[in-house]
Amino acid sequence: MATFLWNDIVFGPIHSRRVGRSLGINLLPREAKVCTFDCVYCECGGLRLGASNHRLPTLDEVREAVLGRFAELAAAGQGIDSISFTGNGEPTLHPGFPEIIELTLASRDRWFPRAVVSVFSNATRLDRPEIVEALKRVDNPILKIDCALDDMAEVMNRPHKGYSVARTVELMKAFDGNFVMQTMLVKGPVVDNTTPAALDAWRNIVRELHPREVMLYSVSRDTPVAGIEKVDAAALAQAASPLVAEGFNIQINA
Numbered sequence: 001m002a003t004f005l006w007n008d009i010v011f012g013p014i015h016s017r018r019v020g021r022s023l024g025i026n027l028l029p030r031e032a033k034v035c036t037f038d039c040v041y042c043e044c045g046g047l048r049l050g051a052s053n054h055r056l057p058t059l060d061e062v063r064e065a066v067l068g069r070f071a072e073l074a075a076a077g078q079g080i081d082s083i084s085f086t087g088n089g090e091p092t093l094h095p096g097f098p099e100i101i102e103l104t105l106a107s108r109d110r111w112f113p114r115a116v117v118s119v120f121s122n123a124t125r126l127d128r129p130e131i132v133e134a135l136k137r138v139d140n141p142i143l144k145i146d147c148a149l150d151d152m153a154e155v156m157n158r159p160h161k162g163y164s165v166a167r168t169v170e171l172m173k174a175f176d177g178n179f180v181m182q183t184m185l186v187k188g189p190v191v192d193n194t195t196p197a198a199l200d201a202w203r204n205i206v207r208e209l210h211p212r213e214v215m216l217y218s219v220s221r222d223t224p225v226a227g228i229e230k231v232d233a234a235a236l237a238q239a240a241s242p243l244v245a246e247g248f249n250i251q252i253n254a
């Protein structure tokens, strides 16, 4: 299955209908995914424990890449609408994550003051106060809960030892609902988080956390594990409909 890894610390801009011209920042190695999950649908592919180079970029390398690219784009008169921490794994694993967030926000204010800064995180590092504080500083902390049921998360997200959905939900309460929840729905013989029981439990978590927005989506590229099926837009909308009726802000990305 064709999956891919980002080669640069700063990549793009990529044009997106939803967020406009977007720059990505990858704080993980170029040669391998580094993550506390190993989701069956991950676009970066599976964890390659034998990969020879797992070195994270240093703080200096990140600083140089961010300042250099921002200055280059500004000098060329190219605007940026959004800056997203994404890439080859979980960005909060970088030991300099809080400093990098401050650097990025200061650089955004200097060169692209209207750009929105987002971090895509699997929410597994919320037990660290400095990570929560850094995530609260960005415009869009986008935090993942795919499954409300631990046994299903074990199969779908293949988390590090000790992961618990209930514990993650408790930690997410530190945001007082001021975050975006992202949820991937998939079907198939490997895992199906669209069953009535799974969706009921997931909707109850949304009600408990009351995020300001929920991003509901399904696979759009090849997956590292075979047998993962896309959930179409109509089924995503149906999964969300009770929450929409209750006034929740649900964005369907099909």
Ligand code: SF4
Residues within 6 Å of the ligand: 035, 036, 037, 038, 039, 041, 042, 043, 044, 087, 088, 089, 090, 122
């Ligand atoms: S959390 Fe994201 S980067 Fe990590 S394995 Fe899952 S999809 Fe991939």
